[in-house]
Amino acid sequence: QVQLQESGPGLVKPSQTLSLTCAVSGGSISSDDYYWSWIRQHPGKGLEWIGYIYYSGSPYYKSSLQSRLTISVDTSKSQFSLRLYSVTAADTAVYYCARARRVGDMLYFDYWGQGTLVTVSS
C-alpha cells in the first residue's frame, strides 16, 4: 500500500517561501506510470491542482502559479518537494501530495497524503 506523508512549516510569513516535502513509501517513486503531484484546498473551498513531477525530474505547473513555483524530486530519498515563492494570505490552504497514475494520455490521482495546513500570516 502506497503511503504519502507531507511535512513542512505550518506557518509562513507573507513574501517568504513555502516549502513542503512529501515522503513516499510502500512503492517506488521511480515507477514509469506515475507522476508525483501537489494539490491544495483553500479553507472551505474545493481542490486545486498545483503541479506534478515525473521521477526523471520533468515538472508541470498550473499556469497561474508557474512563475512562483518549483517542484523537485529526490529519488534517493523517495521524496518530492514543493517551493512556492512570495506567498500571500491567498496561499493559505491545506496542501496535499498525491500520486497521479497515467492512463493513456491522462492522469488521475490514486493515492493521497493526509494533507498539511499552511497558514500565511505575519
Place this chain on the structure above:
Amino acid sequence: QSALTQEASVSGTVGQEVTLSCTGNSNNIGSYAVAWYQQISHGAPKTVMFGNSLSSGIPDRFSGSKSGTTASLTISGLQPEDEADYYCSTWDYSLSAPVFGGGTKLTVL
C-alpha cells in the same frame, strides 16, 4: 470558478439511491474518463473510482457513468458513512492539466 460543474449539495435518506452529476465540455469530460473522490469531514480525499472501476475497499453500491460531457456518480442503498464531499476530476486537453469540480456536499438524512 471550477472547470467542472457539480451540484453544491445533495441529500438523501438511508437506503435511498442518489446521483451526483459533473458537467464539463468536449475538452475534458467529453474526451476523458472521470475520477471521483470522497472527502469525509475535511479529511484527506479518497479515490472512489476511475472510469467504471472502483478503488480498493469501496463498496459496490458506488457506480459511475458518463454521457457526452456529463459524468455521474450513483450511490445505491445510501449509508450514513457515505456523508461526505464528493469531487469529480478529469483531464483537460486545452489546459494539458487535471481539473476538478467544485464538489458536492452529500448529506444523509
